[in-house]
Amino acid sequence: MNAIEAEMEPAVEVRGLKKSYGTFQALKDVSFTVHKGEVYGLIGPNGAGKTTTLRVLATLLRISAGSVQIFGLDADKKPEEVRKVISYLPEEAGAYKNLTGRQYLEFIARFFTHGDAEHAMVARGLEIVALEDRMDDKVETYSKGMMRRLLVGRALMTGPRLAILDELTSGLDVINAQQIRRIVKTEAKAGTTFLVSSHNMLEVELLCDRLSLIHDGVIVETGTPAELKEKHHANNIEEVFMAVAA
Amino acid sequence: MTALTNIIRKELRELLTPSTVVPIIAMALLFGGLGSMMGNVAVQIQAKPTVGIVAMDTGILANVSLGVVDETATVAYNGTSVDAALQAVEGKSGIAVLYIPANFTASILGDHRGSLEIYWIMRGAGLLDSISSGTVDALLARIGQEISAYLIGTGVNLSPETVLSPITPINTTSYRGMVMEGVSPAILGTVLSNQSLIVPLIIMMIVIMAGSLVISSMGMEKENKTLETLLTLPVRRSSIVAGKLIASAIVGLLMASIYMIGFGYYMGGLSGSAPINLAAYGLVITPLDYVLLGISVFAALFAALALCMVLGTFAKNYKAAQTLTMPITLLAMVPMFMTMFWDYNTLPPLGQAIVFAIPFSHPMMAMRSLMFKDYLFVLAGIGYSLAFAVIMILVAVWIFRTDRLLTGRLTKGGTGEKRRKGLFPLVNLLRR
Numbered sequence: 004m005n006a007i008e009a010e011m012e013p014a015v016e017v018r019g020l021k022k023s024y025g026t027f028q029a030l031k032d033v034s035f036t037v038h039k040g041e042v043y044g045l046i047g048p049n050g051a052g053k054t055t056t057l058r059v060l061a062t063l064l065r066i067s068a069g070s071v072q073i074f075g076l077d078a079d080k081k082p083e084e085v086r087k088v089i090s091y092l093p094e095e096a097g098a099y100k101n102l103t104g105r106q107y108l109e110f111i112a113r114f115f116t117h118g119d120a121e122h123a124m125v126a127r128g129l130e131i132v133a134l135e136d137r138m139d140d141k142v143e144t145y146s147k148g149m150m151r152r153l154l155v156g157r158a159l160m161t162g163p164r165l166a167i168l169d170e171l172t173s174g175l176d177v178i179n180a181q182q183i184r185r186i187v188k189t190e191a192k193a194g195t196t197f198l199v200s201s202h203n204m205l206e207v208e209l210l211c212d213r214l215s216l217i218h219d220g221v222i223v224e225t226g227t228p229a230e231l232k233e234k235h236h237a238n239n240i241e242e243v244f245m246a247v248a249a
Numbered sequence: 250m251t252a253l254t255n256i257i258r259k260e261l262r263e264l265l266t267p268s269t270v271v272p273i274i275a276m277a278l279l280f281g282g283l284g285s286m287m288g289n290v291a292v293q294i295q296a297k298p299t300v301g302i303v304a305m306d307t308g309i310l311a312n313v314s315l316g317v318v319d320e321t322a323t324v325a326y327n328g329t330s331v332d333a334a335l336q337a338v339e340g341k342s343g344i345a346v347l348y349i350p351a352n353f354t355a356s357i358l359g360d361h362r363g364s365l366e367i368y369w370i371m372r373g374a375g376l377l378d379s380i381s382s383g384t385v386d387a388l389l390a391r392i393g394q395e396i397s398a399y400l401i402g403t404g405v406n407l408s409p410e411t412v413l414s415p416i417t418p419i420n421t422t423s424y425r426g427m428v429m430e431g432v433s434p435a436i437l438g439t440v441l442s443n444q445s446l447i448v449p450l451i452i453m454m455i456v457i458m459a460g461s462l463v464i465s466s467m468g469m470e471k472e473n474k475t476l477e478t479l480l481t482l483p484v485r486r487s488s489i490v491a492g493k494l495i496a497s498a499i500v501g502l503l504m505a506s507i508y509m510i511g512f513g514y515y516m517g518g519l520s521g522s523a524p525i526n527l528a529a530y531g532l533v534i535t536p537l538d539y540v541l542l543g544i545s546v547f548a549a550l551f552a553a554l555a556l557c558m559v560l561g562t563f564a565k566n567y568k569a570a571q572t573l574t575m576p577i578t579l580l581a582m583v584p585m586f587m588t589m590f591w592d593y594n595t596l597p598p599l600g601q602a603i604v605f606a607i608p609f610s611h612p613m614m615a616m617r618s619l620m621f622k623d624y625l626f627v628l629a630g631i632g633y634s635l636a637f638a639v640i641m642i643l644v645a646v647w648i649f650r651t652d653r654l655l656t657g658r659l660t661k662g663g664t665g666e667k668r669r670k671g672l673f674p675l676v677n678l679l680r681r
Contacts, residue, residue, distance in 0.1 A: 024656060061481045064652050091481040097474035114482045
């Protein structure tokens with residue numbers, strides 16, 4: 004693969020992805036492509052298959068059928084290689100309660116690098132979290148908003164090529180949600196590819212370059228927010244979704 | 250339905266889960282099994298002991314003694330050769346050979362206590378193994394009483410000491426191929442039990458403490474929602490498993506050491522000087538034996554933690570993790586009590602199979618085996634424990650590489666396309 008081909012290669016390529024739990028099919032047919040440097044949204048109602056899709060991409064779940072390529076790496080065959088280039092933030096994530104915020108970032112950084120590079124990574128995490136006066140307090144004393152900021156900092160400080168963020172601002176107030184969206188936009192400009200999921204369709208419209216609507220384990224529509232609104236004569240993505248789901 | 254019954258139904262549904270019910274059933278089965286084995290002990294106490302008689306004396310007091318033996322014991326041999334008597338008694342799972350020397354009657358009537366030599370065949374050194382020798386001890390006491398009664402009845406002029414205590418037993422015990430003069434099974438059993446009591450207690454404590462740490466660690470990862478993040482970091486699944494095992498082993502050993510220092514002082518305060526010196530009979534623990542004991546403890550701990558890691562994958566949260574420590578506690582208690590009450594050799598075949606299958610049993614039994622230089626049994630135990638540990642670690646790593654940790658079920662390969670790709674799914678998963 005030459006430099007031009009490598010540049011053209013998509014960040015994520017999902018083809019015919021299926022995932023079953025026994026007889027229950029959580030994902031029936033999921034295909035989409037995420038380009039490098041894009042903020043890509045996966046939206047749908049609860050139980051549509053968003054989290055399952057993200058967990059498969061994060062190498063947490065095994066594939067029943069289909070394929071998932073992340074920067075040319077097969078997620079099912081080379082999960083350990085994939086884990087080196089991704090960062091995953093689950094919807095309901097936590098941190099080790101006996102550690103301080105700083106110690107938690109240091110713990111994570113040591114999986115990726117050592118020495119000066121480790122210090123630089125932690126410093127970057129502290130900058131993203133922006134809770135200077137609380138970083139030496141134990142995580143168990145953090146509010147929900149502070150915890151989410153810490154986890155976003157953890158997810159982005161490692162400089163992942165692909166950040167997979169599930170329900171990015173779940174449970175946060177407007178101020179915290181906006182701050183975190185701003186962090187994502189800044190990092191995207193710096194070159195990180197984002198795959199975010201949300202059932203908050205207005206948030207996705209604000210944040211994403213392109214998005215896919217997922218419903219009952221199937222991708223039902225894909226495009227830019229503007230394209231989708233125009234196609235379905237809708238004022239916002241929520242109306243697009245209602246039109247498509249109907 | 251009233252609000253009260255509604256709440257009761259909800260509480261029962263939450264409390265009566267397989268993880269709470271199964272350990273209780275296991276406990277009931279354990280006590281049932283122990284009860285049936287205790288029942289056998291009661292039968293043993295009531296049964297007549299099988300003994301051999303070598304009577305070199307034909308005097309009246311020898312005849313009194315033989316009368317008591319005929320009445321209260323089953324005689325497997327009655328002749329003049331101690332060796333033949335031992336062989337016959339051994340063949341009939343008997344307990345002892347009584348040797349009445351030629352001067353027995355003359356000695357007592359001469360106002361000296363008569364020596365009665367007892368050649369014991371000891372099969373086990375557990376607390377309940379001494380029951381069988383206890384029945385012969387009772388027989389000897391009865392012989393003494395009958396002789397006293399005869400002496401009082403005939404009015405012979407002897408000192409009260411001789412009349413009230415006319416016989417002196419001279420014990421010789423054979424156990425695990427060793428012949429020890431001047432030692433009765435009761436004393437030997439007590440000394441050996443004291444010597445090997447501390448190791449089973451240490452093992453049980455380490456297993457329970459370190460095991461519950463591993464299981465709780467998995468439960469906490471799930472409860473605190475840190476597991477998903479951990480599993481997406483660039484670290485091998487085997488490293489996660491190994492890290493948790495090693496950390497728990499260190500903390501478990503530390504905690505057990507602190508407990509055992511205190512317990513050591515407690516035991517030291519209770520036990521006085523031993524009635525016999527085992528070293529005089531060659532029963533010593535050499536430095537090499539201690540190394541083997543250490544390896545045996547390490548292998549058992551390794552096996553326990555690996556088993557706990559597998560159990561830990563079933564823990565949905567900290568509360569569930571606490572419940573899951575119950576099977577480990579039971580597994581640690583079974584060999585401790587069984588090896589305390591019985592010698593491995595005196596257990597029925599099913600009991601032997603159970604004790605051998607539980608890897609924590611081996612260091613509990615190693616001390617006694619090493620004392621009697623039964624290296625094959627110790628090495629077999631170490632080998633088994635290590636093999637058990639390796640298999641459990643492979644299972645734990647395999648579970649870590651499936652969806653089970655997050656979804657609570659194993660991936661079955663779904664739509665078949667992936668399922669057909671590998672004939673050996675476990676091998677494929679371990680390669681991930």
